[in-house]
Amino acid sequence: MKSSVIVFPGSNCDRDVAIALEKLQFKNSMIWHKETELPKSDLIVVPGGFSYGDYLRSGAIAAKSNILSEVINAGKKGALILGICNGFQILIECGLLKGALLRNSGLKFISKNILVKVQSNNNKFFNKYKTNEILKLNIAHNEGNYFTDKKHLEELENNELIPLKYCDEKGNINLKTNPNGSINNIAAIFNNNKNILGMMPHPERMVDKILSEEDGLGLFLSLMN
Amino acid sequence: MTITKNQIKTHGLKINEYEKIKELLGRDANLLELGIFSAMWNEHCSYKSSKIHLKRLPTRSSIVIQGPGENAGVIDIGDDDAIVFKIESHNHPSFIEPYQGAATGVGGILRDVFTMGARPIALMNSIHFGSPQNKKTQNLLSGVVSGIGGYGNSVGIPTVGGETKFNSTYNENILVNAMAIGHANKNKIFYSKAKGLNKSVVYVGSKTGRDGIHGATMASAEFDENSEEKKPTVQVGDPFTEKLLLEACLELMKDNSIISIQDMGAAGLTSSSVEMASKGKLGIELNLNKVPCRENNMTPYEMMLSESQERMLIILDDKKEVEAKKIFDKWDLDFVVIGKTTNTNRLVLNFDNQKVADIPIAALSDEAPLYDRKWTKVKLSKNKIKIKDLKKIKIEDALIKILSSPNHSNKSWITDQYDQVVMCDTVQKSGGDSAVIRIHDKDKAIAISVDSSANYCKADPKSGGKQIVCENWRNLISVGAKPLAITNCLNFGNPEKPKIMGEFVECINGIKEACEFLNFPVVSGNVSFYNETNSKSISPTPVIGGIGVFNNIKKILNIKTKKPGNLILAIGKTLGHIEQSAFLKENFSISDGPPPEVNLTNEKNNGLAVLKLIKENFVLSAHDISSGGMLVALAEMSMASKLGLKIYKPKKLINSIEYFFGEDQGRYLLEIDKTNLKKIESSLKKSNIFFEVIAEIQNDMFEIEKTFSIKVNDLYNHNNKWYHGFNAVN
Numbered sequence: 001m002k003s004s005v006i007v008f009p010g011s012n013c014d015r016d017v018a019i020a021l022e023k024l025q026f027k028n029s030m031i032w033h034k035e036t037e038l039p040k041s042d043l044i045v046v047p048g049g050f051s052y053g054d055y056l057r058s059g060a061i062a063a064k065s066n067i068l069s070e071v072i073n074a075g076k077k078g079a080l081i082l083g084i085c086n087g088f089q090i091l092i093e094c095g096l097l098k099g100a101l102l103r104n105s106g107l108k109f110i111s112k113n114i115l116v117k118v119q120s121n122n123n124k125f126f127n128k129y130k131t132n133e134i135l136k137l138n139i140a141h142n143e144g145n146y147f148t149d150k151k152h153l154e155e156l157e158n159n160e161l162i163p164l165k166y167c168d169e170k171g172n173i174n175l176k177t178n179p180n181g182s183i184n185n186i187a188a189i190f191n192n193n194k195n196i197l198g199m200m201p202h203p204e205r206m207v208d209k210i211l212s213e214e215d216g217l218g219l220f221l222s223l224m225n
Numbered sequence: 226m227t228i229t230k231n232q233i234k235t236h237g238l239k240i241n242e243y244e245k246i247k248e249l250l251g252r253d254a255n256l257l258e259l260g261i262f263s264a265m266w267n268e269h270c271s272y273k274s275s276k277i278h279l280k281r282l283p284t285r286s287s288i289v290i291q292g293p294g295e296n297a298g299v300i301d302i303g304d305d306d307a308i309v310f311k312i313e314s315h316n317h318p319s320f321i322e323p324y325q326g327a328a329t330g331v332g333g334i335l336r337d338v339f340t341m342g343a344r345p346i347a348l349m350n351s352i353h354f355g356s357p358q359n360k361k362t363q364n365l366l367s368g369v370v371s372g373i374g375g376y377g378n379s380v381g382i383p384t385v386g387g388e389t390k391f392n393s394t395y396n397e398n399i400l401v402n403a404m405a406i407g408h409a410n411k412n413k414i415f416y417s418k419a420k421g422l423n424k425s426v427v428y429v430g431s432k433t434g435r436d437g438i439h440g441a442t443m444a445s446a447e448f449d450e451n452s453e454e455k456k457p458t459v460q461v462g463d464p465f466t467e468k469l470l471l472e473a474c475l476e477l478m479k480d481n482s483i484i485s486i487q488d489m490g491a492a493g494l495t496s497s498s499v500e501m502a503s504k505g506k507l508g509i510e511l512n513l514n515k516v517p518c519r520e521n522n523m524t525p526y527e528m529m530l531s532e533s534q535e536r537m538l539i540i541l542d543d544k545k546e547v548e549a550k551k552i553f554d555k556w557d558l559d560f561v562v563i564g565k566t567t568n569t570n571r572l573v574l575n576f577d578n579q580k581v582a583d584i585p586i587a588a589l590s591d592e593a594p595l596y597d598r599k600w601t602k603v604k605l606s607k608n609k610i611k612i613k614d615l616k617k618i619k620i621e622d623a624l625i626k627i628l629s630s631p632n633h634s635n636k637s638w639i640t641d642q643y644d645q646v647v648m649c650d651t652v653q654k655s656g657g658d659s660a661v662i663r664i665h666d667k668d669k670a671i672a673i674s675v676d677s678s679a680n681y682c683k684a685d686p687k688s689g690g691k692q693i694v695c696e697n698w699r700n701l702i703s704v705g706a707k708p709l710a711i712t713n714c715l716n717f718g719n720p721e722k723p724k725i726m727g728e729f730v731e732c733i734n735g736i737k738e739a740c741e742f743l744n745f746p747v748v749s750g751n752v753s754f755y756n757e758t759n760s761k762s763i764s765p766t767p768v769i770g771g772i773g774v775f776n777n778i779k780k781i782l783n784i785k786t787k788k789p790g791n792l793i794l795a796i797g798k799t800l801g802h803i804e805q806s807a808f809l810k811e812n813f814s815i816s817d818g819p820p821p822e823v824n825l826t827n828e829k830n831n832g833l834a835v836l837k838l839i840k841e842n843f844v845l846s847a848h849d850i851s852s853g854g855m856l857v858a859l860a861e862m863s864m865a866s867k868l869g870l871k872i873y874k875p876k877k878l879i880n881s882i883e884y885f886f887g888e889d890q891g892r893y894l895l896e897i898d899k900t901n902l903k904k905i906e907s908s909l910k911k912s913n914i915f916f917e918v919i920a921e922i923q924n925d926m927f928e929i930e931k932t933f934s935i936k937v938n939d940l941y942n943h944n945n946k947w948y949h950g951f952n953a954v955n
Contacts, residue, residue, distance in 0.1 A: 009556065010465050012381025016649040034555075048647075050379040053465025109374050111644040112637075140378065140644040205646050210663065210778060212646075 001224055003028045004041040006071065006087075008062045013048035013084065013202065020204040021045070024220045031067060038070040043080045043223055046071070046087030048140070048202060058101065058143045059089030068094050080124055080223065081196040085141055088188075088198030097191055097198045099148030104141070105181025111140035113212075114179050116187045116201060117167040120160040123194045128222040134171055135164075135215040137201035144200040145181040146189070156189055164188040164199060227253050236263035236439075237446055242594055249588035257526045257574070257582050262589065263439075264492035264530055265499060268754050271593040274720035275752040278733045282747045283740050288709055289748055290411060296337040296488065297407075298748025299414055300710045302774045306664055307411035308671055309343035312351075312404035312714040312770040314753035318459040319401040321452060323368025327352075327401050328376040328462035332534050334405040335380060336488035339471050340537065342415040342478050343407025346650065347662045348377045349675045350387035350403045351714070351768040355396030357631050357951060362391070365399050367952065372462075373403065374642040379464035380471065384643035385662065386655030387675045391631045394679065397448060397758035402714040404770040406673055408664060415478060417487040419505030419540050419566055424484060426498070426509060426564040427546075429553055430470045430536040433494070434519035436461050437532025447719055448758040466535040466558070473556040474537065482545030489536040495529045497538040498564075499572060503590040511564035513576040525576045540566060600726035605685050608818045610804055615813065615882060620856070621933035623812050623886065627853050628860060629943040630811045631951070635864075638948035656865070657783050658703035658849055659773070670781065672706035672773040678852075681820035683764040684805050686728045690735025690767060691823040695890060697771040698743055699849040702832045703893060705782045705839045706773030711740065713750040713769050718762025720754045728765040729754075736767065742825040743832075745771070780839060784848040785866040786896050786922050791845060793862075793870065793920040794905070797831045797892035799855060801883025807853040808886035821888050828891040834914045835893050841908075843901050850892040856885035858894055859920060860927060864941045869926040873919055881932070896922065 003026040007014045014030065021028045021043075029039055038044070051062035062068065068090070075081045075096050083091035091097045104110055113136055118129045129135070148156070156162050164187040168177040173185045180200075188199030203216030233243045236259055246254055246262050254262065268274060284292035290307055291299035297311035315330025331348060338345050352369055355362050366389075377384040382405070437460035477483060485505070487497040494516070502509040513525045519533070541549055546562065553560035567573070572589065574582040585592075627633050636655070645654040652670055653661035659672040676697045682689030694711065701708040713736065718725040740747060756763045775781060786793075803809060804818025838844050846866075850858045856872075863870050875884040897905055902918070909916050928934035 009469055010379070012379075012468065012647055016647070019649065032555075049381060050465060050468070053379065053463070055465065108371070109378060109642050109644075111374075111378070111646075112641045138646055140647065205649060208649065211649065211652055 001026050001043065002041045003043040003045060004031045004038055005045045005047055006031050006033065006067055008033045008051035008065065010051045010053050011047050011049035013204065017045050017047045017084065017204040020207045020220055023207060024224060033065040033067050035067050036070065038067065038074060043082060044071055044074060046081065046083040046090050048085030048087060051086055051090065059086060059093040062090045063093035072096060075196050078193065078195050083198040084202055084204070085200055088200055089143060091196065091198045096196050097189060098152050099146055099189065101143045102145040102147050103143050104145050109142045110179055113138050114201065115167050115169060116164040117171050117173060119162050119165055122160055123163065123190065125197050125219055125222050126163050127225055128218040132171065134167060134169065136206065136213050137203060137215060138205040139179060139201050141200055146186045147183050153183065161190040162186050162188070163190065228259055232259060236260065237267055238263055242266060245594065249585065249592055255582070257529065258584055260526050260530050261495050261582060261584060264495045265589040266593050270492050270496055272752060273594045274596050274598050274754060275729065276595055277597055278730055281733060282737050284746050284748060286744055286746045289746055290414065292748050293750060295416060296340045298710065298712055299341065300748060300772065301411055302671065303776065305410050305412060307409045307414060308772055309338050309341045309407040309409055310405065310712055310770070310772060311337050311749040312402055312712045312768060313337065313751040314714050314716060315401045315403065316399060316716065316753050316756055319369055320399050322459040323365045324372040325459050325461050327369040327372030329460045329534055330401050330403045331373055331376040332462045332464065332467050333490050334403045335382065335467060336490065338405040338407035339474055340415065340486050340488045341409065342413050343409035344475060345382045345405050345407045346648065347406045347660065347673060348382050348384040348403065349660065349673055349770060351400065351675045351677055353390045353392065353395045353400035353766065355391065355399065356393040357391055359393065359396045363951065369401055370639050370642055376462055376464045378644040380468045381647050383645050383647050383651050385645050385651055385660035385673065386640070388677065389636055389639055392679065392764070394764040397761065398756040398763050400716050400756070400766060402768050404675055404712065406772065413478065415483055415486050417485050417501050417504055419485050419501040419507050421484060422566055422568055424543070424566045425541045425546060425562045426511065426566065427539045427541050428516060428536065428559065428561045428563045429539060430558055431463060431466050431533055432517040432519040432559060433523065433528055433531050434533045435523065435527055435531060438527060438530045447755050460532045460534050462534050469556040469558055470535050470537065473553050473558055476552050477549055482542045482549055484540040484542055486537060486539045489538060491532065493530065493532050499586060499589045501538065501540060502572065502586045506570070508567035508569035508571045508573065508586060509564060510567050510573040513574055515561050515563040517559040517561055525574060525581050598720055598726045599723045600730050601723040603686055603727050603731060606818055610809060610815065610818055618812055620881060620885060620929065621935060623808060624856055624860060625943050627807050627811045627857055628940060629947055631947055633807065633853055633857065634947035635945045636948065638952060652781055653704065653783055658700040659706065661704055661781050663778060668778045670775045670778050672701045672704045672775065673770070674700035675768060675770045676700065677766055677768040679764040679766040680805050680816055682732055682767060684820045686731035686765050687735040688820050688823055690732035691739040691825070692820065692890060693767060693769045694736055694739035694743065694745060695823055695828045696851055697769045698745060698832060699893065701771055701773035702835055703782065703847045703849045705780050706775050707836065708745055708771055708773045710746050710748045711769050711771045713747055713767055715750065715752045716756055716763065716766040716768065717754050718757045725762055732765055732767050739825060743829055782839065782844060782847045784862050785846055786862050786868045787845045787866065789868060789922050789924055790899065791896050791922045792899055792902065792918050793859065793922070794895045794897055794916055795855065795892060795919045796835055796895060796914060796916050797827065798889065798915045799884055799887060799892065800889045801879050801887035802889050803883050803887050806886055806888045807857070821890050823890050830912065831891045831893065831914060834909060834912050835895065838895065838905060843897055843905050844895045845898065846896040848894045850894060852888065854886040854888050860940055862894065863927050863937050864944055867937050869923045869937050870920045871923050872929045874930045874932065
């Protein structure tokens with residue numbers, strides 16, 4: 001499997017995700033944002049961080065960078081694209097995913113381990129997990145409060161396009177278990193074809209048992225499938 | 226134009242100091258030169274009041290690669306790995322503008338570390354605020370925490386802990402001390418000493434603006450009711466540019482084109498160019514028309530005194546300019562040759578084809594004033610607290626009072642605003658005795674702890690100075706690390722007052738004694754004087770940041786108890802020293818009497834014995850006993866695991882309150898397996914270490930035999946209440 005990690009000025013989880021990919025034997029390349037061509041890849045990762053300082057609006061400037069038009073083309077042709085945290089924000093800003101990521105409802109940056117429940121494993125990204133499995137992942141963001149209109153929300157809910165929702169250890173999904181105000185406790189969404197995933201939690205931070213649980217491994221393993 | 230008395234005063238200089246300037250120049254200074262002198266001769270840059278005392282601190286050991294005097298200290302952790310670290314204050318700016326003050330404090334200390342060729346791998350901090358009842362405190366806390374997080378999170382360096390304290394002594398002078406830790410190849414450390422004639426002096430990074438002009442001078446004076454007006458002297462941080470500068474510098478450092486490099490920190494372009502030239506015994510000539518400016522019509526005075534952030538000065542090898550510029554172009558950063566090294570030993574500045582300043586380098590550095598200020602011995606209180614009056618209080622109530630107090634409450638409200646795990650090497654986050662960071666791609670790790678004890682230092686500066694070094698040492702040992710070296714940030718009042726100077730001198734003496742005894746050298750640091758408002762000084766607050774190393778990543782301990790049935794062993798003697806304790810402060814608002822005695826021999830023996838037990842795999846979890854005493858330490862272990870404890874009643878003839886809340890030094894709590902008790906006992910007896918079995922781990926209930934019993938979950942709730950209540954959005 002070949003992967004490409006896009007690097008913007010201000011990306012800071014690019015190395016972390018590359019290490020996770022290489023650990024699982026992906027042949028990974030780091031692609032600088034000024035490039036105009038993408039190498040042939042089975043997976044494109046838009047990593048976390050603060051691309052362009054998140055100035056103007058999180059992800060807004062990165063969405064206009066050279067390489068993004070290549071990412072958009074690849075995505076439209078069905079390539080697998082994973083946007084994590086700032087990467088999710090960029091995928092929304094460039095139009096590959098719908099909706100908006102607003103400022104956290106508590107108006108503070110939040111970084112902590114949270115729990116999410118797998119809503120559906122019928123896709124390329126979560127097929128190694130069981131439906132309703134509870135995962136411990138880490139979040140670290142200021143704008144992770146997902147919002148969308150009613151019609152799109154119904155589409156997401158009805159078509160298994162919400163793979164992860166924030167929950168507690170018993171799997172309860174409600175306001176108490178919602179860290180950032182995200183509508184319906186949404187932690188991740190797909191596009192209609194389920195080849196493009198945007199998620200606020202960082203799976204790459206949960207792949208090394210010296211540091212943490214390994215609940216993020218399943219996502220990378222699923223992609224190998 | 227001659228310089229007026231008023232100009233001298235507004236530049237923070239004394240009349241006799243200006244006389245000396247005239248003598249050194251052989252003429253009157255012009256305004257630009259006066260500004261340059263004021264930037265180099267202020268307390269912050271010259272260490273004029275502290276230097277002669279700092280010299281007494283031990284700065285060498287077999288693992289020290291670079292001690293004080295460079296951008297940061299460097300120690301050897303084996304193989305080719307070096308750790309580069311330093312702590313620095315940003316107190317004055319943070320009080321005036323909490324978000325930017327704290328953010329740029331973090332930015333500055335990060336640059337000190339990556340200037341030396343190290344990739345920053347962790348950030349820590351020590352922040353002190355006034356009483357929670359003070360109306361400024363909430364805003365300052367919120368702003369400082371957002372600023373620290375905002376900068377570190379964006380650059381992508383994990384902020385893994387530190388300490389937050391509240392005391393009315395900081396009502397008008399908060400403390401914001403930030404520590405950065407980096408990893409480098411020990412054969413590729415970069416220094417600030419210039420070498421070679423006619424070498425290009427290159428300006429890289431952000432453009433120069435009008436922010437932070439005279440910042441260092443502001444930080445070298447007391448505050449008064451007009452301090453708010455000093456807002457323009459606070460710099461504005463841009464973590465995005467810092468991240469670019471970090472990556473660009475580390476990329477450039479991969480080859481050998483850099484001769485020397487220095488970040489533009491306090492006193493900006495002035496101090497960076499003077500320091501490089503001074504260390505290299507060279508002159509430096511700059512063409513100020515080349516300086517990249519953010520605003521139009523900036524004067525030489527503004528350029529030389531601006532403290533705009535995210536800038537560096539590099540002296541580059543001949544013919545490497547083209548390659549170097551390519552790297553900075555890639556990162557969209559300015560890269561401009563603004564001058565060259567000369568053999569004149571003078572700082573010469575040109576602007577619009579005119580020489581606008583010409584000063585001997587030595588006048589700005591070696592000849593800067595040095596004071597042996599008068600100091601008086603601190604009067605020590607010998608008051609003993611009569612325990613009779615205190616007996617009325619129930620142990621359980623006293624414990625809950627301490628655990629729910631601002632100074633002992635769980636700090637997740639703060640630490641949840643810091644990205645603690647970016648870079649994916651954080652083995653242990655904040656909340657334990659030390660943070661633990663793995664060395665990337667290796668099976669080894671370092672432990673980091675930041676500590677202070679202003680109450681002890683106020684009561685007895687010398688003993689307090691010793692105590693913090695020991696507490697720091699203990700915190701590193703408690704996670705299983707071998708303590709190696711420290712950095713210190715010395716926060717005090719106005720050194721021109723003999724009483725304050727006395728506190729400083731005696732604290733230094735205490736730190737020196739402990740560091741020497743424990744072979745725990747000081748490799749970097751910073752002094753912050755003038756933490757005073759309207760003549761009211763803060764308590765003396767030296768802050769110690771220590772580093773320890775693990776050669777085996779599998780032997781890292783935390784404070785979480787592991788299994789019901791296991792025993793808790795207390796190492797070190799409990800005498801019940803209750804004066805200056807959290808117990809008295811939180812329950813009776815008393816802070817009187819001497820701080821607990823520090824016995825360095827016991828401290829060392831106990832610490833080494835604990836390390837030995839850890840090495841032999843006998844220890845399952847560990848915690849040092851510090852503020853709050855034994856019962857608070859036991860509760861912290863319980864709350865971390867949510868497992869209960871059955872604590873035995875003290876067998877000795879000692880009052881329970883003194884036994885459980887006394888703050889005697891040199892003590893640790895260790896969790897062990899019952900079946901190993903005999904072996905451990907004989908090992909400890911052999912090395913003459915005092916110990917006692919004090920508790921057994923059980924489920925759910927935290928109890929003292931025949932005294933009280935409470936659910937661990939309830940303790941946890943008491944411990945987690947305060948911050949959220951205090952910071953609730955009204």
